[in-house]
Amino acid sequence: MARNWWKVLSALLVLTTLVIGLKAPLAPGIAEVSPERLAYGVNSVTVTGYNTRFAEGEEDLQVWLSNGTQLICPYELSVVNDRELRATFSIPEKTEDAFFDLYVNNSKDGTVMLESAFMQKDLTVVASLPENERNPSCVRKPAVTEAAEFNFPNQSILNETIRNLFFHVPAWFTMMLLMGFSLAYSILYLRRSDMAYDAKASDAATVGLVFAAAGLATGSVWARFTWGAWWVSDPRLNGAALGVLVYLAYFVLKSSVNDSEKAAALGAVYNIFAFVMMMLFIMVLPRMTDSLHPGVGGNPAFSQYDLDDNMRMIFYPAVIGWMGIGVWIMQLMNRTSALKRAKILREYA
């Protein structure tokens, strides 16, 4: 038991992060607005919230539009239910920006915002409005939420799929760790010519490929939801697929040579090449070009913009947990391979 503490810890971390990661609610947000364009004059809009409590917080509810330095408040506001409200705005002829951001505030939800919620229609967009048309005083001091509960950020494109972060990224991190083990075992084989190291390198790469498949599958589903396609021609995505193919070639190469000593030596040399190529394809090349994927091409990844403290509390333990599970599976395969080798040796002795 004392030797296996890390296995127990990994299992507990994976289960805990799975339960909290899937069950914790999303923060209140604005799901959609209708219509999506605002024209000069009177405009009635319907705002649909997500996990919101518009009716409960109706007393101090306020809604406003922000356009550049200008604020626009509705002259009529009615709450349909907790998730729907209707507001009527009088839109001026001149604006500073082509898009209007929508804000809804009450004491139950705090301030929820939808960036570029509405687009202007036939309005005159000017560089700057005079002071008296900016109307900053139409918004009262925004109410603060009564009790902040544990939730995940409600981002307009990601929505509920934001939870996939706890599975998609740890799968890739675990894959990289296991491929790192595989590389280390291959180097050890080249130094000592011990077949046990070759078997360990091969086992680590096999488990790494399983996690890579999990990373590709979870990423593909995420891409379908956020970008609208199962696969887009993006340097990060293509790089990940190439990295996996490079490692598949490692197994093809090893199985194509009949002499096990030769296969092990060839495989070990190729493994070093495969690891370097995978790192180039996944970590280096995508950072040198524009990319849709977070963390490359100037997109933020683990920054304050898209990973808040609540998410970090689940994300880092999930990474440690899945890495532990990956190493556990690899260790089991290593031990099984060692037993098989011992049995073969005994039979030949």
Add this chain to the structure above:
Amino acid sequence: MLKHLRQFFVLFIAYLMTVSSALGQDRGFEDVMMDSGKLNVVFAVVVMLIVVMIGFLVYLDRRVSRMERQEKIKK
């Protein structure tokens, strides 16, 4: 190896079919799943799968340990 590949392929196709049918729904899909409580069933199945996976790992770990002990005795 081929047997494992076939199993993996069948599981992968089943996974793709399930996910694509879920994503083919309109925006209210998650609301329907949440409001009717069906999401809890999905959640329970996912947790159960992970629990079974960990249970299987524990079983394998114990079995391999036992075989290692037997191997030591034989030596």
